[in-house]
Amino acid sequence: MRLIEKLGAWLDLRLQLGKPIEDITKHPVPRRSASWFYVFGSAALTVFILQIVTGILLALIYVPSAGEAWDSLQILNHQIALGWFIRALHGWGSNFMVAIVLIHMVQVFLFGAYKFPRELTWIVGVFLLLVTLGMAFTGQVLRFDQDAYWGLGIGASILSRAPLIGPWGVNLMLGGPTIAGATLSRFFALHVFVIPGLLIAFVGLHLLMVLKLGVNEWPMPGRIVRRATYLQEYHELTHKDGVPFVPDAVWKDIVFAAFVLFSIALCAVYFGPFGPSGQPDPTIIQTAPSPDYFFLWLYALLSYLPPSAETPILLIGPVIGIIVLLGLPFVAGEGEKSWRRRPIAVLVVLLLAVMLSTLTQLGGHAPWSPVMNAWSSFPIPSEYLRGRSALERRGSLVFQAKQCHNCHSLDEQGGKRGPALDQVALRLTEDQLIRQVIQGGGNMPAYGKNLSPPETTALVAFLKTLHPAGRAPAQDASRSAVLQ
Amino acid sequence: MSTENGSTSRRALLVKVGLFLNGVVGVVLAIPIVRYLMSPLVREKNPGYLSWLSLGPVAQFPAGQTRLATYRNPLVNPGDGPTADLPCWVRNVDGQNFQVFAINCAHLGCPVRWFPQSSLFLCPCHGGVYYQDGSRASGPPERGLFQYQYKIEAGNLMIQAGQLPTPGQPVANKLGCRKTCA
DSSP: OHHHHHHHHHHHHHOHHHHHHHHHHHHEGGGGGGSSOOOHHHHHHHHHHHHHHHHHHHHTTEEEEEHHHHHHHHHHHHSSSSSHHHHHHHHHHHHHHHHHHHHHHHHHHHHHSSSTTOOHHHHHHHHHHHHHHHHHHHHHHHHHHHHHHHHHHHHHHHHHHHHTTTTHHHHHHHHHSSSSSHHHHHHIIIIIHHHHHHHHHHHHHHHHHHHOOOOOOOTTTTTOOOTTTHHHHHHHHHHHHHEEEIIIIIHHHHHHHHHHHHHHHHHHHHHHHOOSSSOOTTTTTOOOOOOOOGHHHOOOOHHOOOHHHHHHHHHHHHHOOOOHHHHHHHHHHSOOGGGOOHHHHHHHHHHHHHHHHHHHHHHHHOOOOOOOOHHHOOOGGGGTTTTTOOHHHHHHHHHHTTHHHHSBBTTTTTTTSSOOOOTTTOOOHEEEEEEHHHHHSSOOOOOOOTOOOOHHHHHHHHHHHHTTTTTTOOOOHHHHHHHO | HHHHHHHHHHHHHHHHHHHHHHHHHHHHHHHHHHHHHHHGGOOOGGGSSEEEEEEGGGSOOTTEEEEEEEOOOOSSGGGGGGGGGGEEEEEESSSEEEEEEBBOOOOOOBBBBEEETTTTEEETOOOOOEETTSSSEEEEEOOOOOOOOOOETTTEEEEESSSSOTTTTTTTOOOOTTOOOO
């Protein structure tokens, strides 16, 4: 024991770290801030450290070459002992990190922690969110598979729409005229050197300010932040009714960090690593690329925006979003902190949460995408064919052969791009069906040139049978009167 | 007295001179660094950005049909692997005239697939649809498919390609063929 003390004293004389560490560990925090709500920042840091460790482990095997990256991922998954587990930890770690950073941000926003004097802490936090998302996107590219390849194409297509600098930006992003080896190399440099460097620097600044300015006090309704008096009030709060950070507050951080790490490991073991999907060979076009879960909302948004609004919203939206986030502490740097007295803040968070989760949910299903193999994989349900005439059954063949099934479902099977056709005869009369098939419209291509008159007749005859047994199909009321 | 003040200010001046020298060196170093970073933008050294490439004999593309063709990127680096080969859709309109479409959807660049039965190109990402002549049929794209310029030389179908077509840089925007066409 005395030996350890001696060694400690020897080191401290040279390092001079004992006092600063003691200051950090013993610094007083407001009693109520030693709360389970205040654990997300340290959890994000914990996951970041996990990402660094697993990232370095992956770099031992991974080859950042467009020709070999995919093979090296296969080696990690199948040949290196527990390589799949390290990949799974890194992949699930990234999902957890994005999620925890977002939760941390919501908590900080609802607790008014961005107000005076912590404006800069919030601003650095916004940059931390951006670089975290940057890590997520570049990491997805390093898993160099079909999704990564076409995902780069999507990124380039979005970037190219920027006025004037767009085409230049694309060449800079890709490192050349096409998606190729140079593209992967620069994303590797970004993911492994540039962005982590920024991340470490921002985390350092962020932590420094948290320590220097003190952790946000528990917001009490009616306790108003004023620039003139806040520092004094906070000093009194921490020194009269504070508790030392270690151990009173830190034990919750430690327990939660362990819980998060355990959850990541559990997900890694249970669900395994992400991909890689097919080889990044652009000549294999039988693929339906989709992004990782943190960008699914964007994938959905890109499908639902009207074409004319897409480019302006894509280019201006993020700029406005970032300006709003950066400007927030300057606009609302004083005043009420408690979310109980800030209904608009709560509504904004709820609105964004509902919006993002709905879009993410839709992105997972992608109902706007045609099901490319529906026409050859999903048969027409047999009850739709029983007792039908030869013409109607011929029409069902046209329905399959012309890929109608790729966009229209029958009995829940097939594409969801267009409306389900199980009851189409209730909605459209014969004439309307003919018009819709031939002229298209309402986001349906016109089939006039692709269907012969007999095919159209047969197809419409089949569509006319698609209605529930007890209900009559739609009819043009004037027709019977005219034909009488 | 004044010598002390004088020496202090002289050292302060020397610090400024030192900072200035570092600034000069920084600028001198920044020029080659920026030039290095900008190299993907400097086209004259990269002839591969747009080159005439062969898709193979014209006979591979029967009249009235649309077929997938692949070409090798003109600018191939050792680490490119499978990304050096790129696909495109070739439509032989009538035996005389061709249309060569980029594989990339005009919306966000996903690979469109040709369905000969319904004569449509469908995109798997957001459901963009194009007619057989590449014009927009439905979905989010704002325009028809990107088309490469083509010519026929010594019985081979040639296209001018080498750059990822994007909405901001559609490569060959003009339809139809050049005078060199057969």
